[in-house]
Amino acid sequence: MSAYFRPTAKVVSATALGAGLAYTGYRYWNTTHFYFNTAHAESLPSDSTAALKKMDWKGFTELKLVQAEMVNHNVKRLTFALPDDQSITGLSPITSLLTRHTPEGAFIPVFRPYTPVSDNDLAGTVTFMVKKYPNGKGSGKMHSLKPGDSMKFKPLHEFDYKPNQFSHITLIAGGSGITPLYQLTRSILNNPADKTKLALVYANNTEEDILLRKEFDELAQQYPDRFQRLYTVSKLSSSTDGQVQQGYVSKEMLAKVMPHKLKEANTKVLVSGPPPMVEAVAGAKGGFGWTQGSIGGILGELGYSKEDVHKF
Known part of the structure; x- marks a missing residue:
């Protein structure tokens, strides 16, 4: 989750470029609330999770909400089910998941990135902590979801990190x-x-x-x-x-x-x-x-x- 949207400049796949063009179009409609990020190919799971299946993110993937709980007065913890119990997000740090939805009666989709707070090798689910902002189109939508509702997601890489890269x-x-x-x-x-x-x-x-x-x-x-x-x-x-x-x-x-x-x-x-x-x-x-x-x-x-x- 984040309401502070973080751009990168490198486009590493054709599917990311497609999402980026749509994302860029939205950004010029509302530059004060949204920055662009690009997708990134992540590393394979560690040996301990080799039997699990890293998700094959192609375009936007629809995930179903399985649990929602209030953390404080304006933050919700939202847990979505992955395609099956053996799937993991397989994301590398720092990578968020870009959401996409089209508000009722609107023609322009809304895009917002949220960073998972669950481990990227956790099987079966992915969890976010989402803060609701006044008139927030993305956070308002996420807070309105009930178990059984779905949202579309796509990885957006934000910062390259390699172990021991920094002291x-x-x-x-x-x-x-x-x-x-x-x-x-x-x-x-x-x-x-x-x-x-x-x-x-x-x-x-x-x-x-x-x-x-x-x-x-x-x-x-x-x-x-x-x-x-x-x-x-x-x-x-x-x-x-x-x-x-x-x-x-x-x-x-x-x-x-x-x-x-x-x-x-x-x-x-x-x-x-x-x-x-x-x-x-x-x-x-x-x-x-x-x-x-x-x-x-x-x-x-x-x-x-x-x-x-x-x-x-």
Whole structure:
């Protein structure tokens, strides 16, 4: 899930190009809500899942909703059934699934990407956490679905990652922009051969809005030498447990989790969240969201370059 739509420029299949043309057409109808991504050929399942069937994504695939539950006041956890119990999504990090539907009485389809929060080698189902936005055509549709209803999906690759490609990755997220970073975090930590260290700074309005907190806390306990997290919110509740800070993402917060040496070899910073947050942290994206743009904001002041940072 994400309401923050993240473009890439590489088209790797004819089917992705077809989806991309439709997607591009929509984007110019509503550029403030939607950015383009392209499909990517993923790796085969690991030996542990070799008996399972990686989904053969050709165009859009219709999946049926099997479970829906509210997570907080505006987020739903939605689980869809894959074609059979032995199928896995087979997605590589970071890859979202693009949804497509045509609202009743409309001629132009609506496209929205959502990043699964379930493991990509989980057999039988795929799960999303979807935040509903006022007048959100995509999130409104997803929240309206009931078990038995269907939605069409297609993979859209967003960031290339190879195990041990970086020694350290700093993840900076806001709101529902956490989902692609959660997907990458689990993929790295669940791979015994990957020694990459991770640090997360996750900003929200309130503690209730901190998505996947239990999951991140468990990962921090399980991998204390490889993963640390810092939560910050605009409004602290009176019952806070002391693990959450108050305030916007700042240099001081980042200094607590980022490598001490600014140019430490093979480090990367990934920023995912609402455009105002991304701009404040790393500078605005360019080309109406089509390009990475120049580095500004906090990371620019700290001396980071375009090669060090990726914005979603």
